[in-house]
Amino acid sequence: LELALSSWESGERKFIAAISRDITERKQIEESLRESADSLKVAQRIANMGSWSWDIETDTVTMSDNACSMYGISPGEFGEDYKSTISFIHPDDRAMVRNKFSAILKNKQPAVFEYRIVTKAGEEKIVRSHQQPVPDDDGNIIRLVGTMQDITERKQAEASVRESEIRYRTLFETASDAIFLMTGEMFIDCNKMTLDMFGCKREEIVGQSPIDFSPPLQPDGKKSSEEAMKRISATLNGNPQFFEWQHCKLDGTVFDAEVSLNLVELASDTFIQAIVRDVTERKRAEDAIRESELRFRSVIEQSNDALYILADGRFELINRRFTELTGITVEDSVDPDFDFMETLTPESKTLVQKRSEMWDRGEEPPGVYEFSLIHKDGNIHHVQASVTEIDYRDSKAILGILRDISEQKSLEDQLRQAQKIESIGHLAGGIAHDFNNLLTPIIGNTELAMMQMEPSNPLYEDLHEINETALRASELTRQLLAFSRKQVLDVKTVSLNKLIENFRKILRRTIREDIKISMKYGMSIGNIRVDVSQIEQILMNLMVNAQDAMPDGGVITVSTEPAFLDRDYAESHPGVTVGQYILLSISDTGEGIPEDIVQNIFDPFFTTKDVGKGTGLGLSTVYGIIKQHGGNIWVDSVPDKGTTFKLYFPLVEDESIEPSDSDHESNAHLGTGVVLVVEDQADVRLIATRILKACGYTVHAASNGYEAITKIREDHLSIDLLLTDVIMPNMNGHELYTLLSESDPNMKAIYMSGYTQDIISQKGILEKGIDFLQKPLTVDALASKVKEVLARDNNR
Numbered sequence: 075l076e077l078a079l080s081s082w083e084s085g086e087r088k089f090i091a092a093i094s095r096d097i098t099e100r101k102q103i104e105e106s107l108r109e110s111a112d113s114l115k116v117a118q119r120i121a122n123m124g125s126w127s128w129d130i131e132t133d134t135v136t137m138s139d140n141a142c143s144m145y146g147i148s149p150g151e152f153g154e155d156y157k158s159t160i161s162f163i164h165p166d167d168r169a170m171v172r173n174k175f176s177a178i179l180k181n182k183q184p185a186v187f188e189y190r191i192v193t194k195a196g197e198e199k200i201v202r203s204h205q206q207p208v209p210d211d212d213g214n215i216i217r218l219v220g221t222m223q224d225i226t227e228r229k230q231a232e233a234s235v236r237e238s239e240i241r242y243r244t245l246f247e248t249a250s251d252a253i254f255l256m257t258g259e260m261f262i263d264c265n266k267m268t269l270d271m272f273g274c275k276r277e278e279i280v281g282q283s284p285i286d287f288s289p290p291l292q293p294d295g296k297k298s299s300e301e302a303m304k305r306i307s308a309t310l311n312g313n314p315q316f317f318e319w320q321h322c323k324l325d326g327t328v329f330d331a332e333v334s335l336n337l338v339e340l341a342s343d344t345f346i347q348a349i350v351r352d353v354t355e356r357k358r359a360e361d362a363i364r365e366s367e368l369r370f371r372s373v374i375e376q377s378n379d380a381l382y383i384l385a386d387g388r389f390e391l392i393n394r395r396f397t398e399l400t401g402i403t404v405e406d407s408v409d410p411d412f413d414f415m416e417t418l419t420p421e422s423k424t425l426v427q428k429r430s431e432m433w434d435r436g437e438e439p440p441g442v443y444e445f446s447l448i449h450k451d452g453n454i455h456h457v458q459a460s461v462t463e464i465d466y467r468d469s470k471a472i473l474g475i476l477r478d479i480s481e482q483k484s485l486e487d488q489l490r491q492a493q494k495i496e497s498i499g500h501l502a503g504g505i506a507h508d509f510n511n512l513l514t515p516i517i518g519n520t521e522l523a524m525m526q527m528e529p530s531n532p533l534y535e536d537l538h539e540i541n542e543t544a545l546r547a548s549e550l551t552r553q554l555l556a557f558s559r560k561q562v563l564d565v566k567t568v569s570l571n572k573l574i575e576n577f578r579k580i581l582r583r584t585i586r587e588d589i590k591i592s593m594k595y596g597m598s599i600g601n602i603r604v605d606v607s608q609i610e611q612i613l614m615n616l617m618v619n620a621q622d623a624m625p626d627g628g629v630i631t632v633s634t635e636p637a638f639l640d641r642d643y644a645e646s647h648p649g650v651t652v653g654q655y656i657l658l659s660i661s662d663t664g665e666g667i668p669e670d671i672v673q674n675i676f677d678p679f680f681t682t683k684d685v686g687k688g689t690g691l692g693l694s695t696v697y698g699i700i701k702q703h704g705g706n707i708w709v710d711s712v713p714d715k716g717t718t719f720k721l722y723f724p725l726v727e728d729e730s731i732e733p734s735d736s737d738h739e740s741n742a743h744l745g746t747g748v749v750l751v752v753e754d755q756a757d758v759r760l761i762a763t764r765i766l767k768a769c770g771y772t773v774h775a776a777s778n779g780y781e782a783i784t785k786i787r788e789d790h791l792s793i794d795l796l797l798t799d800v801i802m803p804n805m806n807g808h809e810l811y812t813l814l815s816e817s818d819p820n821m822k823a824i825y826m827s828g829y830t831q832d833i834i835s836q837k838g839i840l841e842k843g844i845d846f847l848q849k850p851l852t853v854d855a856l857a858s859k860v861k862e863v864l865a866r867d868n869n870r
Contacts, residue, residue, distance in 0.1 A: 123223040130216055135159050144224055146193035164190035178205050179215050199226045256346040259283045259306050271352055274324040287322050309335040309346055329354045385471035399478055401450025419446040456483045481646060487673060489648050511755045513850030517544045518761030521853040522768060548850045567603050567726055570634055570656055571595040577610050581617055588627035596635035599656050602723040608699045615692045616660045616719055623664030631661045637722060650706050654725040661718040667711040743857035744770045747794040747864050751775045752782045752810060754802045762851060769857045779805030793821050795864055800827040822863050
């Protein structure tokens with residue numbers, strides 16, 4: 075209610091008059107208006123909008139609170155006139171705003187336009203203003219009312235969108251990949267690269283479907299139509315797609331592509347953007363790389379050398395040969411606990427560690443070196459390593475090549491051993507030759523002296539002891555000559571089986587009774603050409619050694635069999651000639667030979683026996699005899715299991731066996747005839763002359779060939795027998811005999827030497843028709859040989 079009160083007096087009485095009015099509806103209207111104003115303020119604030127009114131007649135401008143806020147001022151700070159309003163407009167836009175106001179007043183039509191304002195703080199904003207002219211009853215414009223909305227952010231967003239669209243269109247048109255825009259499964263736009271990639275014009279592709287530019291089937295055999303729809307559907311459901319695809323050009327040419335599908339919004343619409351990249355060349359390159367990698371892997375896997383790549387201390391690659399050489403598998407190499415150093419021998423660990431330290435210091439060690447590693451099975455392999463630093467996966471790595479040189483090392487050791495034995499043999503042969511010359515007068519003189527006295531003579535025993543010692547010394551020189559392969563062999567074609575069987579009784583008497591001897595003869599193995607006495611010596615030496623290796627008894631097995639040594643065997647065993655052989659094996663069940671001394675057993679004077687129990691010449695003599703016969707000898711030994719010596723004798727084509735010469739032994743040394751002794755060593759020449767004279771021969775002596783020729787010519791000598799040393803200054807014995815026999819063909823000759831290569835063939839075998847005496851000379855040997863040769867001559 076609205077209540078109006080008034081009072082008055084009448085006489086002494088006072089009255090109050092009250093008038094009440096129901097203002098409920100008005101209150102409701104006022105409340106509604108307030109709410110509307112408040113709502114308007116809220117709406118304006120939310121919309122970033124303000125209102126204003128300009129009374130043209132009074133030049134009064136009123137601004138809403140939100141409008142003032144746009145200018146960055148409070149309502150009380152506004153000047154409330156046209157000039158104040160214009161002052162907030164950007165200087166560059168004031169003229170345009172004045173013109174707009176003038177046009178509105180003139181045309182009496184509302185207008186909408188945009189301009190810039192500058193706030194009190196200097197901030198620049200863009201506003202959109204709606205202008206509405208208000209006329210009076212006569213139609214004259216008395217007021218302008220309007221709104222202004224801050225559209226700065228929208229303008230910035232629009233500019234950003236325009237810039238983005240420009241960038242997108244630029245990228246779209248200049249992209250090196252084909253780009254489509256699709257609605258559903260239809261192309262609505264594409265860039266220039268699309269036209270180039272598919273070989274068509276824009277109108278030939280827009281409105282078409284991806285299926286129209288795909289072969290019926292994809293490489294995996296799936297239908298292109300079905301797979302394309304699946305990919306498009308997934309993209310529309312918000313799942314971006316990236317996949318490989320085969321497309322077709324307009325002319326039907328198929329090419330490989332990578333496709334990505336994504337949803338994009340352009341101008342408030344949603345499209346599918348398809349980016350297609352032609353990967354045909356990349357696929358070819360990948361195929362080529364893959365093929366190259368396969369070839370590379372094939373080469374690596376088939377290599378006879380072990381290959382590996384080591385990066386950051388880990389094996390990135392190993393090949394088949396690496397596993398064979400080391401026993402390390404791929405699984406082993408990638409095990410976090412695997413340590414390659416544990417496969418090396420102690421000496422090699424030190425070497426490899428030093429190389430690693432050099433790498434750490436920035437030094438580069440030699441690229442090629444050798445070390446030894448232990449295979450999983452326990453065998454030691456010697457390898458030659460060639461390493462180099464390579465670029466690998468954006469880092470540095472080591473490429474290593476390991477070559478197994480174990481066999482090469484063995485061959486080198488064998489060659490060094492052979493060369494060492496050869497060198498020692500030359501030395502031993504020279505020593506034996508000179509030693510034999512020294513022994514000849516000792517033996518000869520003692521024997522002559524003993525022949526001239528009775529055994530009861532006190533000096534006889536002394537001379538006998540001297541003679542025996544000299545003979546033992548000559549046996550030593552004989553062994554040296556056998557080792558050096560410079561003794562003369564009297565070879566015959568024999569059956570090895572029969573030779574062993576004939577010698578069996580002597581062996582049995584020699585070997586202890588607690589040793590069992592087992593003979594295993596091969597059938598029809600053929601014949602060999604050897605000096606029987608030398609082979610018997612080999613048998614005896616090896617059998618005695620086998621016996622000594624079995625102090626508690628055991629078994630010695632002697633076996634024969636045919637054998638063919640092929641090229642592979644010859645290449646791995648220096649000095650072996652390819653061909654047919656007869657193999658003689660002598661095995662024992664004894665202690666075996668320690669591995670560290672096996673390579674030394676054929677060295678002269680090398681022995682493991684106690685002092686006084688061996689000269690160390692036994693096996694070296696065996697080695698020399700075998701080599702002089704053109705054969706080979708190898709040893710296999712396992713400690714605590716036994717030893718086997720394998721002797722290979724060349725098989726001879728001639729199957730006929732030569733009979734042994736009859737022995738021409740006689741105790742009667744006396745004979746007749748003229749003998750010319752030619753010897754450059756005076757003491758040897760003297761003793762030979764004394765022995766022959768004592769035996770009844772007429773003897774002439776000369777110190778060299780020229781002196782012998784001169785003596786014969788000047789003294790007109792007729793010589794029955796020439797006894798000559800082989801090696802002499804200026805003219806050797808063979809040359810002397812050849813020269814003398816031209817004038818006297820009936821003259822016979824006997825050669826003598828500590829060793830000689832002039833009267834034996836390259837293999838050391840005595841040539842037929844040549845008579846030879848090995849120094850040192852004994853009375854019996856010299857007298858018997860001279861008598862034998864002269865008697866043979868007389869019989870002829």
